[in-house]
Amino acid sequence: MENEVEAADQLTIHLENSLGFFEDRRGVTLAGFLITEKEPQIGGVKIALQREWRNIVHSDDVKIAWASPNVYIITVASAVLAKKLMEKGPWHVHDDVFSIQPWPSNCALAEIHPNKATYWIQAHGIPLGMMTGRNALLIGGRIGTVIGIEDPAINGTRSFLRMRIEIDTTKPLQLGFWLPRGNGGRSWINLRYEGLRRFCFRCGRLGHANFLGKPCVYSLCPVVVREELKYGVGLAVRPTRGPSPLFPIKHPRNTIFSLMVTEEVPGKRSDAEGDYDRPEPVPRQSAVSFRPAGRNREEYRQCRPRAVGWGTTRCFGSQ
Ligand SMILES: [Zn+2]
Numbered sequence: 036m037e038n039e040v041e042a043a044d045q046l047t048i049h050l051e052n053s054l055g056f057f058e059d060r061r062g063v064t065l066a067g068f069l070i071t072e073k074e075p076q077i078g079g080v081k082i083a084l085q086r087e088w089r090n091i092v093h094s095d096d097v098k099i100a101w102a103s104p105n106v107y108i109i110t111v112a113s114a115v116l117a118k119k120l121m122e123k124g125p126w127h128v129h130d131d132v133f134s135i136q137p138w139p140s141n142c143a144l145a146e147i148h149p150n151k152a153t154y155w156i157q158a159h160g161i162p163l164g165m166m167t168g169r170n171a172l173l174i175g176g177r178i179g180t181v182i183g184i185e186d187p188a189i190n191g192t193r194s195f196l197r198m199r200i201e202i203d204t205t206k207p208l209q210l211g212f213w214l215p216r217g218n219g220g221r222s223w224i225n226l227r228y229e230g231l232r233r234f235c236f237r238c239g240r241l242g243h244a245n246f247l248g249k250p251c252v253y254s255l256c257p258v259v260v261r262e263e264l265k266y267g268v269g270l271a272v273r274p275t276r277g278p279s280p281l282f283p284i285k286h287p288r289n290t291i292f293s294l295m296v297t298e299e300v301p302g303k304r305s306d307a308e309g310d311y312d313r314p315e316p317v318p319r320q321s322a323v324s325f326r327p328a329g330r331n332r333e334e335y336r337q338c339r340p341r342a343v344g345w346g347t348t349r350c351f352g353s354q
Contacts, residue, residue: 062096062098062110062111062112062113062117063110063111063112063113063114063116063117064108064109064110064138065109065111065117065120065121065135065136065137066106066108066109066135066136066137066138066147067084067106067108067109067134067135067136068106068133068134068149069105069106069107069128069131069134070105070131070132070133070134070150070152070204070241070242071105071129071242071243072242072243074104074105077099077101079129080099080101080128081099083127083128084099084126084133085097087127087128091116091119091123092111092120096111096112096113096116097109097110097112097116098110098111102144105149106144106149108138109135117137121135121136124230125152125153125154125230125231127232130232130233131232131233131241131242132152132204132233132242134149134151134152134153134204136151150204150205151201151202151203152202153199153201153202154199154200154230155197155198155199155200155228155229155274156175156197156198156200156226156227156228156229157195157196157197157226157228157272157275158171158174158195158197158198158211158224158226159194159224159227160195160223160225161195161196161224163192165214166187166193166196167186168185168186168187168188168189171185171196171197171198172184172198174212174224175199175200177209177212178198178200178202178209179200179201179202179203180200180201181198181200182199182201183198183199184197185197195227204240204241205240206240207238207256207259208228208231208234208239208240208241208266209226210225210239210264210266210270211223211224211225211226211264212224212226225269227269227270227271228270228271228272229271229272229273230271230273230274231272232271234266234270235251235253236265236266236267237255237266238253238254238255238256239256239259239266240253
């Protein structure tokens with residue numbers, strides 16, 4: 036027995052642990068996960084991310100290193116820059132979502148859940164009397180992990196509820212839900228994902244598309260099949276920012292939302308209500324991308340606004 040304990044001791048090494056956000060002379064270390072089935076060249080990943088982040092961080096202040104297939108170590112010069120990268124997004128590499136998460140000092144890289152992505156999600160079709168922050172929390176909790184919400188009572192009323200949600204990318208995207216109404220009736224509430232790009236129109240998962248040459252092999256969501264729901268480009272909307280233009284109010288400080296909406300430019304935000312209620316003639320869409328077919332990638336990127344928010348992580352050891 037003593038020999039066994041001795042042998043176990045020989046295989047155990049107690050290492051020192053730095054607490055809190057891991058920052059050293061090199062900067063802050065983050066974990067990046069590309070949600071896709073195929074693995075692009077590291078050079079292409081770096082170029083795509085530097086282009087995505089060009090308005091946030093200078094290319095000299097960020098280092099991207101390959102760790103394992105579709106897992107990257109991101110080192111940025113300061114905690115301020117790290118926070119910016121995590122608050123904004125979703126980021127993309129070749130239309131696949133690139134998720135950034137903190138790398139807690141008490142976690143190994145392999146212990147961070149890679150299959151997470153954070154989106155602002157809109158719920159359309161909710162009666163005015165039900166447009167409350169409490170209901171936004173309730174809906175968000177059924178979709179994924181709630182990172183933040185817009186509370187209409189604080190932030191102003193839109194035509195939809197808006198929640199920042201961390202979703203599990205191994206599961207199909209949720210299309211909506213039934214809302215029971217009076218007299219035994221019900222109405223369908225549509226969900227819209229801000230900044231959503233490539234996903235499978237068959238199974239509704241991120242990271243692949245349903246090609247003729249390479250059809251999707253994933254299982255279909257039984258609810259989607261039973262309700263005869265369809266995935267399509269309508270699930271994606273442009274990111275919106277700031278409070279409602281109808282009832283603009285000053286952001287109270289120290290609220291979740293005030294922390295998120297740090298870069299609102301009055302009069303310049305994208306009007307998602309307008310996109311939803313008055314759909315323009317939709318340009319022909321690529322089967323795997325929401326970039327209109329007639330426009331080049333750079334032109335599309337320049338005109339595409341981005342959502343504001345922050346990413347999270349949850350390692351096995353910190354739950
Ligand atoms: Zn699929």
